[in-house]
Amino acid sequence: MFTKLLLTKNTLKMATISVTLVSFATAVNADDAADYPTKPIQFLVAAGAGGGTDNFARVVRPMFEEALGGARITVVNLPSASGALAHQRTANGAPDGHTLDFASTTLVTSLAAGQNPIGLDQLTPVARMQSDVMALFVNPNRYPDFESFMEYAQANPGKVTVGGTHTASPDHVAFLSLRDASGLDMSFIPYDSTGNATANVLGNNIDATTTSLSPLLSYIEAGQMMPILVFSDERLADYPDVPTTVEYEWDLTDGNDRAIFVHADTPAPILQRIEAAFKEVYDSEEYQTYAERVNLTYRDGWMDSGEYRQRLENNYELYSRLLSNEQ
Incomplete structure (x- = not known):
């Protein structure tokens, strides 16, 4: 599975200390979310220029900037190794919500194939916006x-x-x-x-x-x-x-999903702020006009963070079976 729950003697010793820090951390995180963003944001596209995921990132960039009140955003294409470089850079960066990973279903298919070392223990989905x-x-x-x-x-x-x-x-x-x-x-x-x-x-x-x-x-x-x-x-x-x-009578309805991910340790209030901004983009007339123009309205593209995580975990099991049978 993507995530591993590890319980050791060390984590048990730290449990009491962790509990005492919860209220303080929550307050700090809430302040961080109110101030977010505090610096330029990077959209790391786990695909080459001109493809569906790249077009998706570039179309939503000005809408996302507006939803955040004038954020500065740059788009960087990192197609190497089926996009694994983008995932690694996101997972190894600061967990502050200023590095956003734009990825397709390739993230989970490459993980199932053993080509991508970065899973949902290191990345958290913000939302899915497209299901082509x-x-x-x-x-x-x-x-x-x-x-x-x-x-x-x-x-x-x-x-x-x-x-x-x-x-x-x-x-x-x-x-x-x-x-x-x-x-x-x-x-x-x-x-x-x-x-x-x-x-x-x-x-x-x-x-x-x-x-x-x-x-x-x-x-x-x-x-x-x-x-x-x-x-x-x-x-x-x-x-x-x-x-x-x-x-x-073939239960095959999966599409090519396009979604946004952040560092797994991104504070919940910041994650929620980013998700809310993308939901505002998704619901906008401008985005829906674009989606209709490129035939992305056949099925509802939106899934929130928790719902999309569950879908990814289910698909990982299916794709692992299919790819293992291919070998």
């Missing part, structure tokens, strides 16, 4: 619908290839979930970007790609790519003819 719907995409000239794709896969076991971004990414986990539920004999081909995976679908080098909707909107509008299966409870209004995983 995952889908299976194809070149419509090759597969007109999911039934034709599934029939080909069943008739040609081991020959179907599905691409996506790197191993242990949300794309990869979506593929593993689909393969596990459907029983189709398919292989995953990792690429360094969504663009490269898409290019290989268009060039008929691979059969399909699993990724989220928002990065491929321009390809869909141009008729070059088409979703043939969406990971959703209900059909999407913009794609009423595309079936869902639930219609096939």
